[in-house]
Amino acid sequence: MRKDLHTESTLPEAPRPHLTMDELQEIHERLLRFSPDALIVVDEHAQIRFANDTVRDLFGHDPESLIGKRLDMLIPERLRGRHEDHIRSYMRDPDNRDMGTRISDLHALRADGVEFYAGIRLAPFRLGEKLFVAAAIRDMTERQRINEELVAAREEADRANRAKSRFLAMASHDLRQPMQTICLLNAALLRVVPQPDAGELLRQQEQAIASVTRLLDTLLDISRLESGAVQPQKTDAPLAEMFEELRSEFSSLAHTREIDLHMEPTNLVLSTDRILFRQLMQNLLGNALKYTEHGSVRVCCSLQAEDVIVTVEDTGIGIPADKLERIFDEYYQVDTHGTKRMGVGLGLAIVKEVARVLGYSVSIDSALGKGTQAQVRIPRQHLVRADLQRTDADAAAPCGADARKARVILVEDNDGVRLATELFLKFEGHETLSAPSVAEAHKLFDKARRGDILIADYRLDARHTGLDLLMSLRERLGSSAPGIIMSGDLPTVLRAMNEPVADCRFLSKPVDTRVLLEAIEELSVASS
Ligand code: ADP
Numbered sequence: 003m004r005k006d007l008h009t010e011s012t013l014p015e016a017p018r019p020h021l022t023m024d025e026l027q028e029i030h031e032r033l034l035r036f037s038p039d040a041l042i043v044v045d046e047h048a049q050i051r052f053a054n055d056t057v058r059d060l061f062g063h064d065p066e067s068l069i070g071k072r073l074d075m076l077i078p079e080r081l082r083g084r085h086e087d088h089i090r091s092y093m094r095d096p097d098n099r100d101m102g103t104r105i106s107d108l109h110a111l112r113a114d115g116v117e118f119y120a121g122i123r124l125a126p127f128r129l130g131e132k133l134f135v136a137a138a139i140r141d142m143t144e145r146q147r148i149n150e151e152l153v154a155a156r157e158e159a160d161r162a163n164r165a166k167s168r169f170l171a172m173a174s175h176d177l178r179q180p181m182q183t184i185c186l187l188n189a190a191l192l193r194v195v196p197q198p199d200a201g202e203l204l205r206q207q208e209q210a211i212a213s214v215t216r217l218l219d220t221l222l223d224i225s226r227l228e229s230g231a232v233q234p235q236k237t238d239a240p241l242a243e244m245f246e247e248l249r250s251e252f253s254s255l256a257h258t259r260e261i262d263l264h265m266e267p268t269n270l271v272l273s274t275d276r277i278l279f280r281q282l283m284q285n286l287l288g289n290a291l292k293y294t295e296h297g298s299v300r301v302c303c304s305l306q307a308e309d310v311i312v313t314v315e316d317t318g319i320g321i322p323a324d325k326l327e328r329i330f331d332e333y334y335q336v337d338t339h340g341t342k343r344m345g346v347g348l349g350l351a352i353v354k355e356v357a358r359v360l361g362y363s364v365s366i367d368s369a370l371g372k373g374t375q376a377q378v379r380i381p382r383q384h385l386v387r388a389d390l391q392r393t394d395a396d397a398a399a400p401c402g403a404d405a406r407k408a409r410v411i412l413v414e415d416n417d418g419v420r421l422a423t424e425l426f427l428k429f430e431g432h433e434t435l436s437a438p439s440v441a442e443a444h445k446l447f448d449k450a451r452r453g454d455i456l457i458a459d460y461r462l463d464a465r466h467t468g469l470d471l472l473m474s475l476r477e478r479l480g481s482s483a484p485g486i487i488m489s490g491d492l493p494t495v496l497r498a499m500n501e502p503v504a505d506c507r508f509l510s511k512p513v514d515t516r517v518l519l520e521a522i523e524e525l526s527v528a529s530s
Contacts, residue, residue: 035054035055036054036056037054037056037138038056038140039056039123039138039139039140040053040054040056040057040059040061040138040140041053041056041057041136041137041138041139042054042057042073042076042136042137042139043134043136043137044073044134044137045134046093046132046133046134048072048073048074048086048089049070049071049072049073050068050069050070050071050072050073051069051070051134053065053066053068053069060112060139060140060141061111061112061113062113062114063113073089074086075111076110076111077109077110077111078111078117081109088101092124092135093133096124096126096133096135097126098123098125098126099123100121100122100123101122101124108120108121108122110139118141118142118143119141119142119143119145119146120139120140120141120142121139121140121141121142121145122137122139123137123138124137125137125138163228164229166225167224167225167226167228167229168225170221170222170225171221171222171225171226171229174218174219174221174222175222175490175491177218178218178490178511178512179416179418179419179490179511180418181211181214181215181511181512182419182422182511182512182513183416183418183419183422185208185211185215185512185513185515186419186422186423186425186426186513186515187425187426188207188208188211189208189426189515190422190426190428190429192204192205193426193429193430194429211512212514215512215514218512219510220346220348220352221348222491223281223348223493224332224348224351224352224355226491226493226494227352227355227359228355232278232359233359234274234275234359234360235275235497236273236274236275237273237274237276238271238272238273238386239271239272239274239276239279240269240270240271241268241270241271241303241312242267242269244276244279244280244283245268245301246265247280248265248284248287248301249263251284252288255291256291256299259291259294260296261294261296261297261298261299262297262298262299263298263299264298264299264300264301265300265301265302266300266302266303268302268303269388270303270305270385270387270388271385271386271387271388272310272384272386273384273385273386274360274380274384275359275360275497277493277496277497278356278359278360279356279360281352281356281493282352282356282360282362282378283301283312283314285349285350285353286314286353286364286376286378287299287301287314288349289345289349289350289374289376290314290316290374290376291316292345293316293318293374294316294317294318294319294373295318295319297316297317297318297373298316299314299315299316299317300313300314300315301313301314301315302315305385305388307382308381308382309379309380309381309382310379310381310382310384310385311377311378311379311380312377312380313375313377313378314375314376314378315373315375316373316374316375317373318373318374319370319371320368320369320370320372320373321366321368321370321374322336322370323368323370326366326367326368329366330350330353330354330364331347331351332347332348332351333346333347333348333351334347334351350366353376360380361384362378362379362380362381363378364376364377364378364379365377365379407431407433407526408433408453408454408455408523408525408526409432409433409435409451409453409454409455410427410432410433410435410456410457410522411434411435411436411437411443411446411447411450411455411456411457411475412424412434412437412457412458413436413437413438413439413440413442413456413457413458413459413462413468413471414438414457414458414459415438415459415462420436420438423436423457424436426515430519435449435454440462440463440466440471443458443471444474447474447475447478450475450478450479451479452479452481453484453526454475454479454483455483455484455486455522455525456468456471456472456475456483456484456485456486457486457488458471458472458485458486458487458488459487459488459489460487460489461489467487468485468487468488469485469487469499469503472503472506482504482505484505484506484525484528485503485506485507486506486508486509486521486525487506487507488509488510488511488513489508489510489511490510490511492508492509492510495508496508505528507521507524507525509521
């Protein structure tokens with residue numbers, strides 16, 4: 003049988019919902035006298051006309067003793083002048099408001115002379131013609147202390163973060179020099195060691211060197227972006243050209259991984275920072291190829307009402323839905339069962355930072371086991387125009403001319419790097435004249451002849467860059483001598499240049515030896 007709970011209730015009878023007039027009156031009085039905040043009413047001359055009992059606890063004054071006194075006495079002397087001005091302006095335009103939203107130093111004074119941080123809320127009212135203002139006051143010292151601690155902790159965290167970024171930038175920059183030496187020596191050894199086993203070991207070592215180089219690039223990129231040092235420098239950039247550059251950069255990786263890399267033709271021209279845009283796309287495209295085992299990677303672009311959308315789509319392993327939220331975090335990597343980690347977890351953090359700097363937004367959609375789609379949303383005001391369709395995208399592909407042995411003038415102040423480069427170039431069959439300084443380089447220029455290729459660091463000494471040296475060689479020879487300029491911080495160097503330099507390649511240090519050889523080959527073909 004069902005029991006009716008109400009019939010057996012032992013609860014006391016419910017109280018009457020309405021209070022009597024006397025009870026209500028009593029509550030009003032008590033509320034006013036003992037409210038959690040000290041309550042003070044002043045007239046338009048800032049004279050105290052009422053103070054409740056809580057005023058005694060907060061200020062240490064007998065509330066009765068305050069009646070008729072000026073409000074000033076509850077304010078530290080040093081602040082009275084300013085307070086007077088505030089009261090005058092408030093009385094001209096009274097309304098309900100928090101005092102102190104524009105005053106950081108809102109202090110009140112106790113009877114014993116001790117000051118405290120006050121939180122004050124004002125409410126004006128009229129009795130007949132007379133204006134009064136009620137003030138509810140509370141001690142905010144503790145909250146202020148917590149706020150100050152939070153601000154200090156935040157500043158400390160920001161300082162530590164900036165120090166980390168500076169350290170990473172310096173460390174990744176300074177490690178480039180020795181990495182360059184190792185890289186060149188390894189390439190030279192590969193040339194001279196005849197045993198196949200040793201050759202295989204060196205090739206493995208070459209791959210390890212390439213991963214360290216990539217890591218250094220990534221660390222330098224993220225630390226420069228985070229330190230706020232990167233200011234975009236926009237030019238009109240046809241997307242087709244930028245897609246083409248990416249295609250030639252990634253096609254051999256796609257080929258090795260047997261993935262179909264497809265870049266859709268586009269005729270859109272953006273106003274963007276080419277280097278940053280490329281950095282963003284390199285990371286998205288790199289990920290798409292890294293995390294795809296079979297199938298294809300497609301890059302395309304579409305024009306919508308508000309935005310230009312660039313999409314990088316793959317048929318790869320995908321990302322679990324519950325991990326999508328965190329993939330843009332620094333050093334975050336999805337721990338997908340059965341797949342090995344293939345980076346350090348900074349690629350998408352770089353994408354996020356670059357997008358922030360350029361004013362784009364990036365979103366990633368994914369289906370586990372099916373593929374991933376990254377979309378870069380570029381506000382339409384960055385679109386310059388739509389050019390006529392490029393039909394011959396491959397026209398600019400480098401022609402496969404035979405390698406010619408060039409003579410190189412090498413200027414490098416680091417002994418290790420200079421010797422390693424000399425050795426490497428020698429084993430590749432190039433004659434090298436080398437100089438450890440700008441002064442020595444000028445002496446070598448006496449022997450220079452047309453077609454010689456200058457290879458130099460961008461930053462040579464406090465006054466000279468490799469580019470200055472190339473210009474003086476060109477003056478000396480009266481011709482456009484080819485040059486290869488290397489830098490540990492290539493994006494900054496490229497950004498500092500106003501216009502492109504003909505017959506000059508800019509390479510990032512530590513230089514990829516294959517890229518260096520290709521540049522020498524191209525330049526020697528061009529100057530022959
Ligand atoms: P990582 O260096 O590990 O590639 P990223 O920041 O570039 O770091 O990416 C974070 C994580 O997001 C990666 O570890 C990977 O698990 C996942 N991820 C990013 N892009 C893709 C993609 N196209 N397909 C599948 N997983 C991806």
